[in-house]
Amino acid sequence: MGKLQSKISFHTSKYRADDPVEETGPVRAVQQHSPVHANAVTCVAALKPDLCVSGGRDKVRYPSWRSGAVLWRFIGHEREVTKVTCALDSNRIFSASRDKMVMMWELHGTPGPSQHFPGHDLVVTGLAVSPDGSQLCTGSRDNTVCKWDTETGECLGRATISRNLVTHLCWVPGEPYIIQTSEDKTVRVWDSRGLQVAHTFPAKQHIQTCCDVSQDGRYCLSTSSGSAGEGGEATLWDLRQTRSRVCEYKGHFQTTTSCVFLPWGPALAPSIATSSYDSTVKVWDRDTGACLATLCLEGSGPLASLAVCDSSTLLCASFNSGIHVLQMSDGAGLVLEEVAVF
Template identity: 50%
Template sequence: MLLPRSRPTPAPPQKASCRLWATMGKLQSKLRHSTYKYSRPDGIIEERTQTNAFQEYSPAHVDTVSVVAALNSDLCVSGGKDKTVVAYNWKTGNVVKRFKGHEREVTKVSCVHKSDQFFSASRDRTVMMWDLHGSVQPRQHFSGHAMVVTGVAVSPDSSQLCTGSRDNSLLLWDVGTGQCVERAAVSRNLLWDLRQTRNRIREYKGHFQTVASCVFLPRALALMPVVATSSHDCRVKIWNRDTGACLSTLSLDGSGPLTSLAVGDTRSLLCASFSRGIHLLRVDHGPGLELREVAAF
């Protein structure tokens, strides 16, 4: 007995999208809808959807991006799970240089003020110093922690480096020699208050998952001092520093945890994410401060 032949189910129609490709395929432009919220002076919170031209550059990393820092007004330095440190021109979408040396994920990056030098920390328990115009090999190597290095800070004159780790230690290094000159044991939960007070100054309440980064924004951005935060809830928020009021919220849905923020210039923010690399955000003046995504790499 012959059975009736079943007809294949037609594939659902694909949604049309507006895209333009450059001749070399490096730059892809398309329309992106972003949702942001801002607080009006009368206290009412409004939500708006804005359609903007959006650019996708060649990605800086092939895996999760853990940290991003601004080297100067054109270049940023980032690190991630692919074990590399990348210098990237976020205005043109070009990789300037890739630095390889770490054996595990890069966790932190710290740039030397008004210099082309920077430091990277890693889960391989080391810190390395790099020079943008030097060799792709590290200029200096700092090894002394027993666990992942979670913090890096360089002195204003770049002669000393301080590192922190999950091994509950702080190490002070001589940058020139790469030698550890001082070691201190600290609690993981120790909070340093430079003013030696115990009063809470201000609380910024609005994220519903871990806040991973907080940066002060240039005073030229607004009439009041403002700060920006990024969170594992896929949101970036701008706050009035003095009152704690949330001035703007941008949702980067699908980007995964937002791990790091850096100030690019007086109107731009760089935001590292787990799933979609680095986002370039722009702060615009409207009825309030409007935060929108303009590019990713």
């Protein structure tokens, strides 16, 4: 255990699905923009209304997902960026890196970081900011989770659990709780007030790679590593009834790397989206587990990260072909298609 996240391979042949993948939706011309990154894109987060922040081997970028234009390049990290996130309704961006450092950046400010958060001994692989933007939670392969004051950079708490190689963090909206996935195959719920584990879900069979929380704070998702059709599922957990999983979403052939809850309303059933090393993005019915749409991004290599832009648009970061803009539409059935790449 522990090899999945320690080194990412950029050779894509090993991730291709052995069985054919059925793609749904009409084929149309994809708008090609100049690449935002020169190398693999490891993470992406959406900003409002039409902006995003992304990270990779060539550090942090701040492009428009509508035009593909790079508005800013942030300079400071010495190695590959592993995670990016932003504070809600603010001009602050946070990034984590293999250089063991976490940094805060001010949009429309200077290219350099406005705050540093040193303290981890290994690559930082988890990053979550509180809903009010006052606190930051970070996690690392050094088995630690840390809490920080975003204004002062002061470390407010540090917790270490043996074998807890953190893979992802996300903050529960409106709550003092943080969800964390780990290479020890568990999903933990942390209480940020004392930085204590409030609950641990039953362990899965595979490394847990990513997590997300629904906007109402009721559910969380986690994704699993996998290969050759074994593993690779996403799992839905109820944060109020925490004894067992609610639903599983099976269909990816390789490691599932990212999961997001999709916006929904009276005309649209609750749904989620996942991306995988098998180069596919899938949309699922949240409650039944049925796969509603599959899109295969040919030539993209492994897919690393998803971000929700609005009620019909997703961003998908890939190792080989940049950031893909995906559009969802609902007619006779849900259609998922690629409309642009940058």
